[in-house]
Amino acid sequence: MDLYLYIDRPSPIHRLDPRAKLLMLLGILLFAVSSDHPLVPAVMFALVLAAAQAAGAWRALKRVRTLLIVLSLFSLVAWSLFADGPTRLLGPVSLESLLYGVGTALKLATTVAGSFVFLATTRNEAIATGLIRLGLPYNAAFAFSTALRLVPTFVGAGATIVQAQRSRGLDVESGNIIQRMKKYLPLIVPIFASAIRSTNHLSMALESKGFGARRQRTFYLQLHLGAADWMMVCTGLLLIAASFLLRFSGYGKISGLLT
Amino acid sequence: MRELLTMWKNTRMIVLTALIAAVYAAVLIPFKAIPLVPGFTEIRVAQVIPPAASLLFGPAAAWGVAMGNLLGDIMGSTFGLGSLFGFVGNFLLGAIPYMLWGRLGPLSSNQEPTMRGSKQVAEFLIVTVASGLACAFMVAWGLEVLGLFPFTVLGSIIAINNVLLPAVLGPVLMALLYPRVKRWGLLWSDILDPADIGAGKTGGLGAWIMLLASVVGWALCLFLSLGGGGQLLMPGFAQGGQGGAVTVVAAGAPVALLLLAGLVLGRARTDLSQRGKKAA
Numbered sequence: 001m002d003l004y005l006y007i008d009r010p011s012p013i014h015r016l017d018p019r020a021k022l023l024m025l026l027g028i029l030l031f032a033v034s035s036d037h038p039l040v041p042a043v044m045f046a047l048v049l050a051a052a053q054a055a056g057a058w059r060a061l062k063r064v065r066t067l068l069i070v071l072s073l074f075s076l077v078a079w080s081l082f083a084d085g086p087t088r089l090l091g092p093v094s095l096e097s098l099l100y101g102v103g104t105a106l107k108l109a110t111t112v113a114g115s116f117v118f119l120a121t122t123r124n125e126a127i128a129t130g131l132i133r134l135g136l137p138y139n140a141a142f143a144f145s146t147a148l149r150l151v152p153t154f155v156g157a158g159a160t161i162v163q164a165q166r167s168r169g170l171d172v173e174s175g176n177i178i179q180r181m182k183k184y185l186p187l188i189v190p191i192f193a194s195a196i197r198s199t200n201h202l203s204m205a206l207e208s209k210g211f212g213a214r215r216q217r218t219f220y221l222q223l224h225l226g227a228a229d230w231m232m233v234c235t236g237l238l239l240i241a242a243s244f245l246l247r248f249s250g251y252g253k254i255s256g257l258l259t
Numbered sequence: 260m261r262e263l264l265t266m267w268k269n270t271r272m273i274v275l276t277a278l279i280a281a282v283y284a285a286v287l288i289p290f291k292a293i294p295l296v297p298g299f300t301e302i303r304v305a306q307v308i309p310p311a312a313s314l315l316f317g318p319a320a321a322w323g324v325a326m327g328n329l330l331g332d333i334m335g336s337t338f339g340l341g342s343l344f345g346f347v348g349n350f351l352l353g354a355i356p357y358m359l360w361g362r363l364g365p366l367s368s369n370q371e372p373t374m375r376g377s378k379q380v381a382e383f384l385i386v387t388v389a390s391g392l393a394c395a396f397m398v399a400w401g402l403e404v405l406g407l408f409p410f411t412v413l414g415s416i417i418a419i420n421n422v423l424l425p426a427v428l429g430p431v432l433m434a435l436l437y438p439r440v441k442r443w444g445l446l447w448s449d450i451l452d453p454a455d456i457g458a459g460k461t462g463g464l465g466a467w468i469m470l471l472a473s474v475v476g477w478a479l480c481l482f483l484s485l486g487g488g489g490q491l492l493m494p495g496f497a498q499g500g501q502g503g504a505v506t507v508v509a510a511g512a513p514v515a516l517l518l519l520a521g522l523v524l525g526r527a528r529t530d531l532s533q534r535g536k537k538a539a
Contacts, residue, residue: 005333005334029339029340030340033406033407036406067337075407078408078409078412079409082411104406107406107407108339108407111341112337112338112339115333119333119338137267139267139268139273140322143276143277143326144277144326144330146274146277146281147276147277147278147284147323147330148330150277150281151281151284151285151330154281154282155285155288157285158286182427182428182431184304184424185307185428185432188286188304188428188432189432189435189436191282191285192282192308192432192436195279195281195282196275196278196445198278199271199274199275199278199443200444200445202274202278203271203274206270207270211270212270
């Protein structure tokens with residue numbers, strides 16, 4: 001089971017600084033959700049698809065294509081029914097609610113696809129280092145990146161425990177809902193206890209290597225912002241500013257919509 | 260509240276944060292394949308972890324559960340803008356139980372959470388409900404603010420997800436884990452220096468604010484989202500019969516501030532585990 005999304009390619013998107021990519025992602029996501037009308041998120045979604053093409057990240061998007069389709073349909077149906085407007089189309093569905101549903105479906109598709117393109121083009125180490133350079137305390141970034149590395153280990157351990165318990169007769173499929181819930185306990189307790197028990201050893205190993213000895217530390221991975229990175233940063237900041245302007249100016253609203 | 264920041268100086272608390280995050284994400288991810296609301300929430304067996312981890316590991320659980328949820332979103336294909344509110348909501352899920360334990364006056368057992376006795380189990384259920392509803396409120400309100408999903412749907416599904424399984428399995432999990440973790444010397448109150456733990460007399464007030472803000476705030480937003488009382492409560496906003504979204508967003512803002520105030524004023528009790536040691 002491949003839990004990591006990174007695809008190693010020599011693309012211009014891969015070569016960008018993680019901070020620039022993060023800011024650009026934030027700009028795209030905020031701009032996409034700033035308007036009710038589907039036109040704005042449609043443009044942002046097209047931009048994300050163009051970035052996926054430039055980065056060769058279609059494999060990452062293929063993993064979520066079913067989710068994107070289901071999510072979009074679910075949102076379209078939900079908002080078409082929950083929202084309302086004066087122009088009746090069919091039963092409870094109005095033109096305004098349908099437009100809002102389409103717009104929301106596109107917003108969701110943009111946020112999921114945009115995030116995936118970011119994760120497909122940025123290594124975990126680069127994300128952690130980028131966040132530290134943006135001001136996140138090193139200890140918090142360390143905890144996050146350590147957890148990121150340990151997840152596959154615990155997923156594997158969990159699978160082993162499930163197999164072991166099943167070989168001892170544990171059947172999580174049968175029984176009523178309360179009985180089935182109780183059957184998960186023999187799965188969760190061993191994973192949790194074995195993870196927590198390693199705390200002292202892991203702490204000693206870290207401190208023996210100087211963890212936390214100094215406030216300032218150096219990094220193997222050095223980040224530098226080039227011309228292309230600065231262009232991304234400026235574009236991202238412009239998009240963020242434009243999203244707030246759009247949201248609070250009233251442009252991009254669907255006339256007559258009730259949510 | 261103080262210990263939520265000072266814990267980052269302590270290596271064992273940092274390691275516990277990483278381990279809790281990894282375990283939480285590891286149990287979340289396989290169940291992402293069974294969505295309840297595609298792209299937003301699914302059947303979450305992992306929800307049994309936060310209340311128990313909070314009572315055992317305090318602030319490490321708050322940060323660990325928040326990071327674990329974010330990791331679960333990243334690796335389970337549900338990462339997006341809503342993940343920010345998921346981070347905050349799960350942070351509350353991990354912070355509220357240990358801040359409320361022993362601070363609820365007549366509702367408290369005033370004992371260690373070993374789950375020996377009905378009063379301890381009852382207190383566990385109260386803190387689980389409070390933290391579960393706070394998380395449900397934060398995630399559902401955040402997505403309503405972004406205009407991505409109505410509060411009605413997510414608010415109710417997440418609340419059921421956060422409360423049902425921990426209510427059934429949580430007391431058993433605590434009874435199994437608490438004596439072991441205490442023996443290993445890994446209770447948060449044993450790891451942290453007393454000077455790094457928040458002290459003062461506002462603990463009870465903070466706890467009650469968090470409890471009432473979570474329960475009443477969640478119920479109020481659900482009621483408004485269903486279209487109830489909008490025009491009565493928000494005459495300036497509900498012009499022309501405008502629906503629940505604006506009133507939910509407006510009503511949710513003070514609830515979010517109250518939760519923050521409760522977090523700032525909250526002071527966890529650390530004397531209960533010490534009493535257990537002295538008695539031994």
